Amino acid sequence: MIQIYKAGNTDYSRNGDYVLQPILCEFTCKINAEWELELEHVITEDVIRLLMIDSVIKAPAGIRGIEQEQLFRVYNTAKDFYTIHAYARPVFLDAAQDCFIPDSRPTDKNGQQALDIMCSGSRYSGKTDIGTVSTAYYINKNLIEAISGDDDNAFLKRWGGEILYNNYQIIINNHIGGDYGARAAFGYNLTGVEERADKEDVITRIVPVAYNGRMCSNPYYVDSPKIHNYPYIHHRIVKYEHIKLKEDMQGEPDEDDLVFNTLPELQAKLRELAAEEFKKGIDVPQVAYKVTIADIAQTEEYKDIKDLVEISLGDTVACTNKRLGITTQTRCVGIRYDCVSERILELKLGDAVWDVSDSLTEIYKAVTGTIDTGNGTLMADKVKGVLNLFNAQLKYQKNVAQKQDVRAILFEDTDTESDNYGALCIGSLGLQIADKRTTDGREWDWTTAITAKGAVADIIATGYMLADRIRGGTLTLGGANNVNGVFKVLDKKGNIVMSADTNGVNIKIGSVEEDAISEAYKGKLQSQFKVNTDAISAEVTRAKGSEETLRSSLKVTSDAVTAEVSRAKGAEETLKSSIKVTSDAVTTEVNRAKGAEESLKSSIKVTADNINSEVAKKVNGTQIISTINQSAEAVSIKADKINLNGAVTANQNFKILEDGSMETKYANIKGGEMSVGSNFKVTNGGIVYAFAPKFVLGMQLAKNMFSSIEDADYKYYAWYLGDNLWLGSQDGEDVWMPSIRPLKISAAGDIYSFGNISCFGTKSRIADTKNFSQKKLYCYEMASPMFGDCGTGCTDENGDCYISIDPVFEETIEQEPIVKLTKYGKGELYVSEINSGYFVVKGERNLKFAWEILGKQKGFGGLRLESDVPEKESIDRIESLYAGDREKEIEPILCYKEELEYDKESDEFYASYYR
Template sequence: MYPVVYDRFDEQYKGMGLAVLENAQDVRVYEKLNGEHTLEMVLPRNDPKWEYIQTDNFIKVDGNLYIIRATEEQRDSNGKLLSNIQCEHIFYELLDGYIQHKELINTTAQMTLVDFLTGTRFTANAVSVQGNRDLEVEDVTVVAGINEMLKEWACEMKCAGLPGADGKFLVTLLPERGRNNGVQIRYRKNLKSIKKTTDARGVVTRLYPYGKDGLGIEGATQNKSGLSYIDSPRINDYRIPKKGSHTFNDIEDPDELYKAALEHLATVDTPRITYEVDMLELKALAEYGDIEGIQLGDTVRVIDEELGIDVFARVVEYERHPFDPWRSRVVLANFRPGLTDFLSELQDAKDIIKNITHRGKVNAYWLDGLIQYYSDKIRDSSEFAHAEIRDGKGILLQNANPESPSFGAMYIGPGIFAIANERVNGEWNWRTFGTGEGFTADLISAGRIRSEFIQIGPDTEFAEGYDPGNSVKQGVSYNRVFIDKNGLRVLDPSGIARLILGEYTKGKYGVKAVDGELYGTMIRTGSEGSKTYISLEPTNELKMVKDGKIVVEINAFQSDSSIFLYKDGQQLASLGSYSKNGELFGALRGTAPTRKIALSTGFSGIFVRDNGDMEFTGNTNTRHVFEKKIFATNGIESFGAKNAVVITENYGQRLLYSYEMPESKFGDEGVAELKDGICRIDLDPIFLETMEPNTKETPFIVHLTPYDWLNLRVKEIGDTYFVVEEKEGLSGRFAWQLNGIRKGFTNIRINTTFDESELDDTWEDEVDLASLEEALGLTGDVRDLEVEEITE
């Protein structure tokens, strides 16, 4: 399928889109493990489809979407106008996402990835990456945040090229991407050319591991030697041990440190080997199909008998030409590159880095790490047991007499000098260094130091008699930060104080932000240790606590928000949402163990219990008005009458009362006429379906009223009819009424109401029956009763 262009606002990416680029040339897809994923192609400038090549539009190739980022227009040697189109994979849409600051403590990879992708059209799957970590990122893009995850969890990433059914692109983190499908790249089969590169820079065979605050492995259970280093099984592959250190800033246990060090040593004690292979992709040929297909991260076997190469290695770079499969190229390696490839581009041979934990605490051994680095550099440059000058190696000046006041040594080499004032195990202990990158020393004495930036460690001490508070002059503005006896103020460009820390008004102390924002993991009122307070907590909860017991809780950490109400520490009710048969309601819910709620004005109210009872209460003049229909699935029980309000022409609104019986019955009536003394009445079939059938236990009862001089009887009652007979065989008109037991109410007669045990012994005293009758119009002249107006 040729490349297809879609509009930047498209979200489906189906069909032919805006245009199909059938004239596209040199279509090239390049992907690097945990790194770049780009698309390039050339399109004739006079192609009519060129008008759709707009930045931020999308191009779909091989089931992946790419964002058009840039174009280059040129004329080739034949005078033909061409345009080079450069695109990035849809994953890099996350470059437009921004993380201001996030500090995640003891979090999982899944929770972190979900947090980073919230608010984007990407969804997370990192459940196969195990372990909890602390991670802090600030002022970065979402892509940079995910890069930190890849380094922290030592995992690999892939992103779906098209959205799923939910319209989102799936970002997946895996311990290791790809599979071994038995694919071979063999000379004279699909291998066109191969280049092998071996890089021994950075190999370490003796590792000095450090943990948090300089923790060593001497006390580790598995460290039988008690030494501060671990030797690789390959240490004898080299003339001298290749030493190096690595700091695991968040490890506090010696056994855990020893295990982590072994795992790390296994990744750095062999040279890094890469194979650059130009190959023919056999999966493009019909006779092979997907059998010979490879993906990024796959492990493949490379065979070239003439070069003596027969190895397994992973695909870490993959350059493919979908329409020119013979031009494909892969890079295979025995190591995992990073998203920014720090190991090969930015770090030096000993992997010396600025050791800072994710929570910002400087490791106490960062200086020793640098010293170890520069010491190794000197040993690599020269043998310094004697004072010598060697071409290209440097100069060593030394005074080997320990009694001399000038006992010590200075080494000057290419791009570095070093100074030592003591020997350890017969060798100079180099502690002071200078390179083009800067100076490192245990102690620097100076009258004045000028610098744009000075970083001070946590163990800083001050000379006796020196007050560090005087290091900041009061009443002086430091880049719009003003400090005086009342505290600290931050001014905006117009000179207005926007943040005040200290005495923000006379006699009141605290933090005041004017038209600004405050951020914190937890914000809490009251004094420290107080049992009565209001707190905004990390799980997006607002709690109100009285005497150590929660009174009100508002949370928004679920898919919807809820408000919970408590009494004496027991949750009574919640306000939130409720779904019934797909219909969403705002809900006030009683919670366990009582599961009861009440709406009350003090004089009247509605009380709902867990068993489904709903009680309406009020004084004797209370009238509960419902302007719409009322549906009751389990019946209506009333101490008073059940009335219908009717509107009369001359007497206004009046009440009509229902006719009630000991049993639940339905009735029908009509007027019929006898012919020669006989009349058959066929009952309404719909009406019949509402009643129990005519049986001995549930008989139909018929009442007759003659309108002429007739002597009537019911001769027969059938299942669907009854027959009326006149004794003398006369003809005439009569009225009839029939009733029967309501379906489902057999043998129910003068039943009890709700559980009477819920009423106390004095319930009769609380019901003023006389007042109730009066309010319901059961006494006096009904015409004198005033009825509240009811509107439809």
């Protein structure tokens, strides 16, 4: 069964959209060459609608190793008056368009691994038995280029192999087909066998010559066992330069040389090598055959090659040439398969590939091959049912465009001056008539055909025709050859109900049902009007070239009226507006799409109890929508941004003035953050930032948790004054920064100091342990500030080891560093050289060691055991010097503590304090 799938139908596991009944459907394939399906079908409405470019044909392929039914993508079609031709390729070749490889680099992979990487992420897959490991790079290639392109990185060039297409899978094996014992005997003058024997490279007598011209004697040559199978001797000199006589040599022999002490030994080896050449088949010609199975099926000798109908692409065949008396092993390199009858039509055997000769030459061969050259009569024992074509004045059109036996008899008058100029053809297509040639002059332009399915003619001149005898097909009026063609429908009184002419269609009375207009014709209408029991529809379409299309439509039903206007500006912008009126609502909508990157949409829907408006915008995948919903009870606005111009008032308790200021009797702010001007901010986490003035009340801390802010009993205060941080409490226990001396200071984050850090206690780091909880590890203190680094090394076979000094570490120290070594074994070890960037260790060979490098911190090299450390009593004395000033500065703050709880009073305090 041969099926067609329209371009949008990709469910190939189910039946197709239509079952085809083609006149011809042939599949041709060659090893690592083009695979193609050619189909010819009588034109019908369904076939014209479905059989087009990009549709898919499912047909049997008859190739061993792949699925019986294969998918072919139509890439070209051609129509004549009554048939349509379609040409298709395997669907795997779609990968040249929709499988792009931006950057793929199968490295050190076998064939299967490479195919998996190349097909990754696509609907295509690969299968191979190639175990060769190789590497290739595919950058900006499609999958077909990557597999079989001209680039040296192509799969077939890197991994090799032969291709079978299996729908969306590609099979690339080292060798397709197999040797299943197929044999064929050739040598008869059969109509369906064409033989090509290339004997240029055949050798039946070898003259072997060794190094320095040494040859055999008595005789000087070696003959093939098949030398008498040919009419003359094919002799050739074959040189074996690696066969040498010892006395002819100078110096040492090469790796591949065979050196003999005596001449008889050398001559015996030459004869042995020549005999091996004949075993390899050098005395057998390269023979290729084209076998047309259909032509030879009726011949007596068909029994010698009938096993060939079981052969498949790539199979090995033992071919015996009876005239030459030789047998060659050749392969099936090409097949032509009839998908309708599911049988092989033609095989090509051998490595040679040639073009098919024209039809006249094949006819001549068919005739001469069946005539006894002695008396000119037919050889009845050789051929059954073959006519003497020339004596019967018949023309056998075997290889016309249809490539099938459809035109058996041709009557033609080729004299252009004759009144009877033209042609009549009789065949399986019926009767065809032509009175002119095609434009290129190669074929008759058939304009009339009478077949079992009906008659087709450009002109029918007759009297009355009964319409009830007309079934199917297409009636064409008007056009270049019938300018005033008119189609009319009359009522009983002779009035015109409907007319159609070159100016269009005019409906005066009645209605036109949709089913009465074919789908093919609807697409060509500029305007349509349809009336039936369900609706009244009107549509007008205008196309301004390929750049702009205008369309408007109106549809009226019992429950709705819909009007729509659209405009398409190429593929870049589409505009559409519509209005729909029902008993429940009135809906208006406007759309604009700018390619795939931006789309705009607005709509208004009005019902008895609700008005809803919406505006949407989509840019690069991001959509923004704003809506307004109005009912008798409420108005709802949803948008990312709302702009209100003029003053906004809510119940006289909240105002937003035109200058941006806000008035409110009460504010309860939950979530988010609040900013006042550019100097004051309160975050959602409770953090207060103040940038001016320098005196800012920072925080009040309560002693306990209370149910409300008003009930809190505050004890501690923190504020910033001048360049100092102050901490205070209601009890007057104030602390002045930076001289803070609490018992402990803890920080959850990092602490940085841009000055020195000193302590009277120890310095330690807390580390986690697996079995002993957290432990303190103490710092290693030096008399001077120093940095250090360490590592391991090993001397080489010479007892040397070069250690690089980290360039970053080297820039943190000054003066020459100190290097310490620790040996991990016996032997001498010492530092022999210290340079900028490295130092050298010498000693026992292959001796492992550890090293440590120390250097004084850059900028602090002069520090060593300083004694200017303040004592506790000194710190107390320094702090007492500031006590008086501190109390004076704290006093105004404490005096105005209560006022600081209100913003207005705080502002006045700030102003008076700095005034």
